[in-house]
Amino acid sequence: MDRRIPLYEVEKALGAKFTSFGGWELPVSYSDILKEHHAVRTAAGLFDVSHMGEIMVKGKDALSFVNKLITNDIVPVPQNKILYSPMCYENGTVVDDILIYKFSDTELLLIVNAGNIDKDEEWIKSHQTGDVTIENVSDKIVQLALQGPESEAIIKKLVSDKNTELPGFFWFIEATLFGNDGLPPLKVLISRTGYTGEDGFEIYLWLSDNGQNEAEKLWNGILEAGKGKGILPVGLGARDTLRLEAALPLYGHELSDSITPLEAGLKPFVKLNKDDFIGKEALASRYEKGLDRKLYGFEMVDRGIPRNGYEVVKEGRKIGYVTSGGPLPSLGKNGGLALLDDTGLFSGETIEIMIRDRICEAKIVSTPFYGKRYKK
Template identity: 50%
Template sequence: MGDLKQSPLAEVYKKSGAKTIDFGGWDLPVQFSSIKEEHQAVRERVGLFDVSHMGEIEVKGSEAENFLQYLMTNDVSKLQVGGAQYSAMCYENGGTVDDLIIYKKESEDFLLVVNASNTDKDFEWILSHVPEGVTVRNSSNDIAQIAIQGPLAEKVLQKLVKIDLSSLGAFKFVDAVNVGGIQSLVSRTGYTGEDGFEIYCPWGEAVNLWHALLDAGEEEGILPCGLGARDTLRFEAKHALYGQELTPEISPLEAGIGFAVKVDKPSDFIGKSVLKAQKENGIPRKLVGLEMIDKGIPRAHYDVYLEEVKIGEVTTGTQSPTLKKNLGLALIDKSHSALGTEVDVDIRGKRRKAIIVKAPFYKR
């Protein structure tokens, strides 16, 4: 298995007694206090996440935009400097390489933020297609990322910056911002279904930034949060998780992120013909919400049945801390995906009743 990669905040975890787990080859905290408490802090106040395990890949050069247009499902030509865009990269068969965020720093300077467990794979994928006039660099070891999320996130972060955060819209960012004395990129993005910011700083400054944000948010009741709450928050908001809702076998359209797939953009992109056919002829499978009627939690990979026929499987499931219900996301045959359809989930060999409901389960 080898040694797990360490976040720049590894010492902070030890001191705070956080419970850590192996997450995609990283030693990361699943919780600091309790998942429910941390989840509630983000929904009601403000929470702080170390997301330094995420990968950062720089793409630069005169052909950078055209190259990204070819790699990405979204329309990169629509990005302005200071703008961020959610997108996916696909294989020729329409399956997903990764979902990611693209930051346009300058006209020929882009930063891609990719999933931790996919960083090396994504980097290889990008390099294998790179043309003349483009340089690609994996900067993941130089950049740390800390997310501050929740209705009071702006109030807390505003104490540490001179720029007016209220004028920074969703999916907009400012580079080279002084955050409590640390040069950072500040982006109004997140993975929780709440307002918030993701802050990119030099790897060696992460501990200082973490403490500065915790101190600034003391009055607001800020809590450090682990991966457990990050997962329940993103699940309630129906944000896809790579390896669960998105895989090499699942297209972005099936996973419900069709808003990031622009099959009518003029340029060709990898997987375009398959995704275009899926859009025109209908997707074979669809990601739906499940609410349990019987007892039990629909966990990932549990099979979903309609009468005696298997129609799909659960991708993520948990007891929703906000709604206090046992909920799941499941990828099932499109023909059986109507709201209100009663299905069975095979929970450890026993069929348990559930109903197809609207997702996202939570919207602020």
């Protein structure tokens, strides 16, 4: 039996269709995936991403402990900044890809993928050293994502103090929303992050005893503030097409316990010259030897929709498989990402995708498919 998010009933009343994802029953779409996709690209979309997990690490040794778990380097990151990083096994494949919110050197919040919450918690606890406490706080937090070019204008309408300075890309603030309606304001954490390739925010609400009402107020309040700006509630369906266009990896597809971050093109997030971290030795040696396979973007030339798992062929030889594929609605094309054994392919080069019993022509293209429009 899948778990339900706190806003399940509210979203159902809005017409959401639900699907099973990572052990959760989640809204796949409210109206139409393509309409929701375009709303995020041209106006704004509100996602409930409460299924994401949050693990709090506190203590005198929290910083060095977290840094040992991840391939990127959290040490030089300033307070209130966010870091993206793979977290690897000893063999260099990926446990999860996570965000780290640095409150201070002694307090760090790890945002993990829904399907990996239990595995990550176990992994992190099994490596516990020094003065640290590790708490899985996933059930105590509602997380919404407001994405799209109108997001900033919408958030500005909601902050209690109009002088609040909104965070820049990959920064976060603690702020209060509402409070100008005679009711108590809501304390939230706002970060300028997302999974769509658009400017936008993720909003975290710690659930109190009155959490259900507060979560509903937050959800409804954002939709209300976005009225007239073209806001739509957006489900997982469009979240996937949006992230694919931005070529953002999805755990279980572009990253997994059999794929290294180097193969997935995440070298900038693997700091081989920082102090010891789990997987360092394996990743350094793989990097030195050169990669056996590499993640590429491709677009279909022939008609047909590539999907996860489809074989990729070149000159009659199987060279890999599609990790994520589908329509790229902002481009009016079909395409995806593929993990290929040939690491020397260039943009424009022809590959073939096996779509059922048909061999369909595609070509390698540079990623992202859709130019990201973050506000730095």
